[in-house]
Amino acid sequence: MLRSIFARSGRTCCERHRDQWPSSLKRYAYPTIGNLTIAEIKPSHIHQLLEPIWLTKRETANRVRGRIETIMAKNANIDDPDFRNPAEPTKQLREKLPKRPKHVVRHHFAHPGHTGPQNGIDFHFDWGASHFLSKQLFVGMVGYAYQQITDDFGAAPFLGGFRSRVFGIGPQVGYLFPIGHKQGYLNFKGYREFAAETRPEGWNVWLTFAISNVAPTSTVTPTKHSITK
Structure with missing residues (x-):
């Protein structure tokens, strides 16, 4: 089952985020693909789990998709010529997901103490x-x-x-x-x-x-x- 593969990979792929990997995958990936094998996962599964958070949790959705892609690439059969990672950000996947609003870049005169990144409210x-x-x-x-x-x-x-x-x-x-x-x-x-x-x-x-x-x-x-x- 992919659930056990995710659990192992979440501890080894990125030590700096080892606590965040299991929690994000358990919350957003397991309900849809946790009981599937790598061969059973299709792009439609990735679309299904990303769509609810694609607009409301933009950064989380990007990280979840990237983590699934990394884990599947590390555990796929290297000798399988037909394998294609369903979590890759292909044009088909991007077209099916909701359109994200573009970030508007505004230019302002520099103000002392406020030229770098600022936290929101x-x-x-x-x-x-x-x-x-x-x-x-x-x-x-x-x-x-x-x-x-x-x-x-x-x-x-x-x-x-x-x-x-x-x-x-x-x-x-x-x-x-x-x-x-x-x-x-x-x-x-x-x-x-x-x-x-x-x-x-x-x-x-x-x-x-x-x-x-x-x-x-x-x-x-x-x-x-x-x-x-």
Whole structure:
């Protein structure tokens, strides 16, 4: 089965991207061609798996097609004169896929600090939940989502929009303690990242230390209510 060939090749073809190869192939290639042999794969299969992401995930689609082409070339029978790699970017394949809009190159006067590639606009969402085990110690969970919502610009057009995203979730623990007339705060949290696109993923850990004023205590005497029966 091609699934096992992909799994082996993803570890050896490109060490720098060894983590990205299996994840992208599993997500976009396996559902269509994972259970086929090399001889059974046709250009129509490649078209089927690329079409849903050809416009919306331009860079990902290019990489998936290139990785399939490389893996099939490395594992094809070298003595088979009739073999033709179905993942090659032939004219027939390009014509069947949706037309991509052309990149418009705009020329602007150079501005100091803005002459190189610039990142697009991104969106961040952070959340956290905690439970105090005592007046000083608490534990909980934290997470975040990052999504780039516009393309990078200022780079060579062939690089594409290069939009990135990643999600993270993990534990946190915090501790409040007195420092003289102040209050100290120590917090440790870790994020396990997943579902990354065009960026690395792994573990992120943060250690936070802060000193603030002690919260004022209330000087109001509670009102006593009398009940007459």
